[in-house]
Amino acid sequence: AQSVTQPDIHITVSEGASLELRCNYSYGATPYLFWYVQSPGQGLQLLLKYFSGDTLVQGIKGFEAEFKRSQSSFNLRKPSVHWSDAAEYFCAVGGGAGGTSYGKLTFGQGTILTVHP
């Protein structure tokens, strides 16, 4: 069964500081990996995704993530955080081609990011 662990429930950083949100996944085959962001009371917005190829992927709003197969990780990073980045961030894993997951996503429990001025 596929699963995602986000070890940090809540992270606080100062505006302008760097950010790293951790994500570890469990999946029996080639995973497809995603990061989504959710503002309070809203739906989820896709930040970036990894399907194959270059293990460092760039996303919107200056975010990037690195896929490390040996560590089963897909950590999200941003070099300089803005106050508007305060939100909840979700890592998710889906199945690759040929699988039987029908493309459903399994999410971690999320990391709440607070940004101090």
Next chain:
Amino acid sequence: DTGVSQDPRHKITKRGQNVTFRCDPISEHNRLYWYRQTLGQGPEFLTYFQNEAQLEKSRLLSDRFSAERPKGSFSTLEIQRTEQGDSAMYLCASSLGWALTSGTDTQYFGPGTRLTVL
């Protein structure tokens, strides 16, 4: 694309009542998903449609829940005899999903329907 839309955005009901939610996916998207999100948790998969066919249902989807996607366009999720434990955000997502076994593709989420059962 106008994005995924959901209606209503908020629903307050009394225990035991039936409720129905609607989801309009991005046009030409073949796949449609329903997820449920409770406070402090990530979304959990409920069910999935490839066009009009419902292909997978989570064990979270008890027999009080039913979902349809007639003609492969919009979808409805009905909850009968609501319970307080059904209180949650119900999220709909859609994706292109051309082939059944093409794996996960990018899912676009709607704003969700917040259900409160009193």
